[in-house]
Amino acid sequence: MLNRILDSITPYSDEYLKKAIQRTSELIMPPRAVGMLNDISEKLCAIQSTLKPEVDKRAVFVFAGDHGVVEEGVSAFPAVVTCEMIRAFVNDIATITVLARQNNAKVVVADVGSRCDFKEKIIGKNEFIIKKVKNGTENFTKQPAMSRQEAEKSIETGFEIALKYIESHNLNIVATGDMGIGNTTPSAAIASVILDKDPSSIAGKGTGIDEKRWQNKVNVIKRGIELNKPDKNDPIDVLSKVGGIEIGAIAGVILAAAYKKIPVVVDGFISTAAALIAYGLSKNTHYYMFAGHLSEENGHKLMLEYLNLKPILKLNMRLGEGTGATLAMHIIDAAAKVISEVATFSQAGVSKGE
Amino acid sequence: MLNRILDSITPYSDEYLKKAIQRTSELIMPPRAVGMLNDISEKLCAIQSTLKPEVDKRAVFVFAGDHGVVEEGVSAFPAVVTCEMIRAFVNDIATITVLARQNNAKVVVADVGSRCDFKEKIIGKNEFIIKKVKNGTENFTKQPAMSRQEAEKSIETGFEIALKYIESHNLNIVATGDMGIGNTTPSAAIASVILDKDPSSIAGKGTGIDEKRWQNKVNVIKRGIELNKPDKNDPIDVLSKVGGIEIGAIAGVILAAAYKKIPVVVDGFISTAAALIAYGLSKNTHYYMFAGHLSEENGHKLMLEYLNLKPILKLNMRLGEGTGATLAMHIIDAAAKVISEVATFSQAGVSKGE
Numbered sequence: 123m124l125n126r127i128l129d130s131i132t133p134y135s136d137e138y139l140k141k142a143i144q145r146t147s148e149l150i151m152p153p154r155a156v157g158m159l160n161d162i163s164e165k166l167c168a169i170q171s172t173l174k175p176e177v178d179k180r181a182v183f184v185f186a187g188d189h190g191v192v193e194e195g196v197s198a199f200p201a202v203v204t205c206e207m208i209r210a211f212v213n214d215i216a217t218i219t220v221l222a223r224q225n226n227a228k229v230v231v232a233d234v235g236s237r238c239d240f241k242e243k244i245i246g247k248n249e250f251i252i253k254k255v256k257n258g259t260e261n262f263t264k265q266p267a268m269s270r271q272e273a274e275k276s277i278e279t280g281f282e283i284a285l286k287y288i289e290s291h292n293l294n295i296v297a298t299g300d301m302g303i304g305n306t307t308p309s310a311a312i313a314s315v316i317l318d319k320d321p322s323s324i325a326g327k328g329t330g331i332d333e334k335r336w337q338n339k340v341n342v343i344k345r346g347i348e349l350n351k352p353d354k355n356d357p358i359d360v361l362s363k364v365g366g367i368e369i370g371a372i373a374g375v376i377l378a379a380a381y382k383k384i385p386v387v388v389d390g391f392i393s394t395a396a397a398l399i400a401y402g403l404s405k406n407t408h409y410y411m412f413a414g415h416l417s418e419e420n421g422h423k424l425m426l427e428y429l430n431l432k433p434i435l436k437l438n439m440r441l442g443e444g445t446g447a448t449l450a451m452h453i454i455d456a457a458a459k460v461i462s463e464v465a466t467f468s469q470a471g472v473s474k475g476e
Numbered sequence: 477m478l479n480r481i482l483d484s485i486t487p488y489s490d491e492y493l494k495k496a497i498q499r500t501s502e503l504i505m506p507p508r509a510v511g512m513l514n515d516i517s518e519k520l521c522a523i524q525s526t527l528k529p530e531v532d533k534r535a536v537f538v539f540a541g542d543h544g545v546v547e548e549g550v551s552a553f554p555a556v557v558t559c560e561m562i563r564a565f566v567n568d569i570a571t572i573t574v575l576a577r578q579n580n581a582k583v584v585v586a587d588v589g590s591r592c593d594f595k596e597k598i599i600g601k602n603e604f605i606i607k608k609v610k611n612g613t614e615n616f617t618k619q620p621a622m623s624r625q626e627a628e629k630s631i632e633t634g635f636e637i638a639l640k641y642i643e644s645h646n647l648n649i650v651a652t653g654d655m656g657i658g659n660t661t662p663s664a665a666i667a668s669v670i671l672d673k674d675p676s677s678i679a680g681k682g683t684g685i686d687e688k689r690w691q692n693k694v695n696v697i698k699r700g701i702e703l704n705k706p707d708k709n710d711p712i713d714v715l716s717k718v719g720g721i722e723i724g725a726i727a728g729v730i731l732a733a734a735y736k737k738i739p740v741v742v743d744g745f746i747s748t749a750a751a752l753i754a755y756g757l758s759k760n761t762h763y764y765m766f767a768g769h770l771s772e773e774n775g776h777k778l779m780l781e782y783l784n785l786k787p788i789l790k791l792n793m794r795l796g797e798g799t800g801a802t803l804a805m806h807i808i809d810a811a812a813k814v815i816s817e818v819a820t821f822s823q824a825g826v827s828k829g830e
Contacts, residue, residue, distance in 0.1 A: 150564060151571055152552070152683035156799065157772060157792025198506065198829040206826040210504060215819035217505055224813050329506035329829055418511060436790050437807070438511030445510065452806050453791070459578050465569035472560040475552040475683055 123278055124403070131380045134168035134409040142167035148466040152475060158432065162412070162457035169385050169410055170294070174462040177385065177455050180227035182297040182444040183284055183375045184211055184218055187235035187368035188258030189304035190267065191346070196307045196339045198329045204303045205238035211301070211443075212246035218299055218443035219248060225451050227297065232283050234276060235259070235367025236302070249287075253279050255367050259308070262346040266363045267308065273362035273370055277399070280374025281381075288382050295385045297414065297451060298372045299444020300392040303329075306419060309395035311343045311364035313425050315354045316398045321347070324421030326391070326440075357402030365399070372396035377403070380410040387454065389447035390417035390440065394425045401429055412454060415439055415446030477632055478757075485734045488522035488763040496521035502820040506829060512786065516766070516811035523739050523764060524648070528816040531739065531809050534581035536651040536798040537638055537729045538565055538572055541589035541722035542612030543658035544621065545700070550661045550693045552683045558657045559592035565655070565797075566600030572653055572797035573602060579805050581651065586637050588630060589613070589721025590656070603641075607633050609721050613662070616700040620717045621662065627716035627724055631753070634728025635735075642736050649739045651768065651805060652726045653798020654746040657683075660773060663749035665697045665718035667779050669708045670752045675701070678775030680745070680794070711756030719753070726750035731757070734764040741808065743801035744771035744794065748779045755783055766808060769793055769800030 142164040146154060154160045166175035186208050192201050210216040211231045214223075222229045232251040233240070237258040244250055255276045259267035268276070288296065310325040317324070321343035327336055343364075350363035361370050373396040379386035380400075388397045388411055400407045413426050416433035418440035426433055434450040467474050496518040500508060508514045520529035540562050546555050564570040565585045568577075576583045586605040587594070591612040598604055609630045613621035622630070642650065664679040671678070675697035681690055697718075704717035715724050727750040733740035734754075742751045742765055754761045767780050769789035780787055788804040821828050 149571070150561070150569075151795050155683070155793065155795040156571060157794065159791060159793065200827055203827050203829075206824070207504070210819060210824045210826060213824075215504075215817075215824055217503070217510060217814060217818050220813050220817045221810055224810055329509070331830075434791075435807075437513060437788075439509065439513065440511065441505050441509040449807070449810055453789075453803070456575055456578055456803055459574050460571060463569075463574045463577075464571050465564060470560070470564045470567075470569055472564060473554055473557050475557075476685075 124274055127281060127377055127381055128404045131404045131406045133406055135171045138171050139164055139168035141173060142461060145173055145461060149464045150467055150470050150472045156460060159457040159460050162454055163461035166385060166458050167461060169383060175458040177295040177451065177458050179291060179293045180295050180451055181230055181287060181291065181293055182222055182227050182299050182448045183230045184299035184301060184444050185280060185368040185371040186233050186301040187366050188237040188302060189308060189366055190259045190261035191263065191307050191342060192304035193261055194263055194342045195335065196342055197304045198331045199303050201303045204236050204301060207301050208233060208238060209244055212244045212248050212250045214247040216443065217441055218445050218448065221445050221448045225448050227448050227451060230287055234279050234371040251283055255279055259366055262350060262364050263342055266350050267365055268362050270358060270362045273358050276367045276370025277374040280371030281378045284375040284378035288378060293384060295451060296375060296379050297387040297444050297447035298375050298389050298393040300368050300372060300442050302366060302368050305366050305392050307339055307343060308364055308366040308369060309392045310421060311346055312360055312395040312398055313421050314343060315347060315352050315360050316402065317424055317428050318354060319424065326419035357399045361399050369396045373399040376400035376407055380407045385412055386410050387412045387414045387447040387450050389414050389444045390442055391419035391422050392442055394422060397429055398425060414450035478628055481635060481731055481735055482758045485758045485760045487760055489525045492525050493518055493522035495527060496815060499527055499815060503818045504821055504824050504826045510814060513811040513814050516808055517815035520739060520812050521815065523737060529812040531649040531805065531812050533645060533647045534649050534805055535584055535641060535645065535647055536576050536581050536653050536802045537584045538653035538655060538798050539634060539722040539725040540587050540655040541720050542591040543656060543662060543720055544613045544615035545617065545661050545696060546658035547615055548617055548696045549689065550696055551658045552685045553657050555657045558590050558655060561655050562587060562592060563598055566598045566602050566604045568601040570797065571795055572799050572802065575799050575802045579802050581802050581805060584641055588633050588725040605637055607637065609633055613720055616704060616718050617696055620704050621719055622716050624712060624716045627712050630721045630724025631728040634725030635732045638729040638732035642732060647738060649805060650729060650733050651741040651798050651801035652729050652743050652747040654722050654726060654796050656720060656722050659720050659746050661693055661697060662718055662720040662723060663746045664775060665700055666714055666749040666752055667775050668697060669701060669706050669714050671778055671782050672708060673778065680773035711753045715753050723750045727753040730754035730761055734761045739766055740764050741766045741768045741801040741804050743768050743798045744796055745773035745776050746796055748776060751783060752779060768804035
């Protein structure tokens with residue numbers, strides 16, 4: 123199934139990219155005077171094959187999973203917080219749900235791999251899907267986080283959830299989000315392997331660990347990589363050995379957006395680790411990705427540089443949940459409106475410069 | 477009149493700042509995990525003396541003026557563009573009007589000092605006020621840009637327009653914007669004087685001049701400063717000798733916001749030059765200012781550092797018109813909603829970290 127998806131992901135329209143660049147040059151402003159908004163406008167035009175792009179039908183997919191490696195003491199929060207926060211998402215009282223409401227984005231919460239036991243499905247304001255690939259990953263300092271089959275299934279699960287929702291709600295933009303206590307550790311592990319960097323230059327303080335725990339976190343990642351020897355040229359191998367279930371599912375969201383030719387706004391550190399997996403599977407996903415923001419988490423800048431993505435927002439955020447990506451949707455919308463609605467020099471009767 | 481205004485500008489509520497910092501620590505997120513959004517939230521609470529700040533009633537004041545110094549060849553665009561763009565603003569087809577619509581902000585266009593001859597007042601979708609202090613400034617390489625009385629009147633004019641509109645529309649946030657061909661030159665001159673920096677480290681390419689013209693622009697600023705000898709400790713003196721009418725009026729908007737205890741989002745290079753004037757007149761204006769964005773224009777970073785303001789957006793914009801400030805209102809709104817609407821650990825039953 124995955125191979126069929128990957129084969130169907132193709133570049134955006136080069137024709138519309140050129141038309142959009144021409145249109146930008148005709149708008150009543152000095153050349154490219156709104157900077158990144160001009161760049162974003164043009165990418166949207168190329169993705170949607172139009173000069174009037176729209177990004178008004180929005181959703182953020184918040185995928186949750188748990189991590190065996192938490193038993194190594196890598197997080198400042200107990201693992202039960204994954205379950206508590208899922209409840210807060212569904213009940214519409216968390217930061218992501220507040221920002222999603224502010225940005226007119228639907229919130230789709232999915233438990234793809236937590237250890238939570240939701241005896242009865244939570245009924246709240248937001249969509250909640252339980253589709254577990256596995257009850258949390260294994261501790262990757264002792265064995266692979268999951269099997270190759272489970273890694274593939276995590277991607278396919280994310281793809282299916284996103285595809286279904288994109289189609290049923292006719293979305294024209296999506297954002298990614300995550301929840302999973304400990305998930306900066308597998309994310310840093312993925313990035314260390316794929317970027318071929320020492321974990322100390324990638325791993326950050328996560329939810330707020332001290333220096334000593336950070337050193338432990340770096341060592342945990344090193345041990346996991348040494349034990350499992352993930353092949354950096356095989357994204358599924360990396361995901362299965364040192365990754366996470368929600369990370370695979372987020373990679374699936376990115377694949378679904380690219381497959382449907384709609385923009386996908388990648389959130390911070392965890393989502394960008396997923397983007398590394400998606401990009402490794404299909405370089406063409408790059409045409410559809412926007413980097414929502416630059417996280418405070420150490421290695422995020424390097425990861426975005428590797429992906430050749432410029433972050434839209436730089437607000438020193440480090441929360442995850444899709445918060446940065448969802449807020450960035452408004453900037454992307456501004457860019458869509460600039461190219462669609464600003465008059466041209468000839469329409470407005472404004473004199474051109476030199 | 478100006479002195480009475482300045483005496484009435486007082487600090488924000490330290491009590492509510494402290495309450496807000498406490499509230500932030502109780503929200504269901506790792507400590508200060510939304511970074512600048514937390515900082516903005518707290519500043520809003522302190523300004524509005526509440527823990528539920530609101531920034532939903534918005535306007536951007538776009539003030540226009542012309543500049544005698546344009547005859548020295550400092551701009552890539554002809555001076556007539558000031559008039560053409562005023563028309564575009566009123567007719568709702570310019571970048572600022574598109575972004576104001578996207579951000580639910582009213583647009584108030586005021587000609588406070590252009591050389592345009594609007595025989596009949598333009599009737600368009602947006603509010604248009606003609607209240608000219610002077611028909612453009614003088615060429616400051618030959619004489620002061622305006623008299624001390626005119627400089628004071630420019631500030632008072634901006635103050636009055638803003639105050640009236642803030643009160644009649646019950647605004648809870650305002651943004652500043654500018655239009656005036658050539659106005660990066662007086663703005664750079666103001667900043668060079670107040671920051672005591674060489675104009676070459678402040679002046680930028682404006683609407684897009686080449687290296688040769690940029691060198692000329694730097695020399696023009698140097699000559700203006702040498703001839704007029706503005707006193708850096710006397711903001712009115714600086715404004716009158718090397719400033720601009722719309723720059724003075726924008727300083728008036730900032731004073732009006734501080735006077736009414738509502739936040740004011742300062743746009744890019746020109747508006748920040750106005751902020752230097754307002755701040756010079758009353759240090760307490762700082763409590764009410766937000767820096768909307770970091771402009772591409774050279775010295776903007778230094779100016780913001782001088783004012784100790786962190787720019788909210790960094791999108792390589794350099795258009796002016798209030799575009800960066802208006803777009804930043806959405807981020808400020810996000811911050812208001814985070815502190816107002818996100819649940820606390822105890823409300824949500826979420827476990828705290830270490």
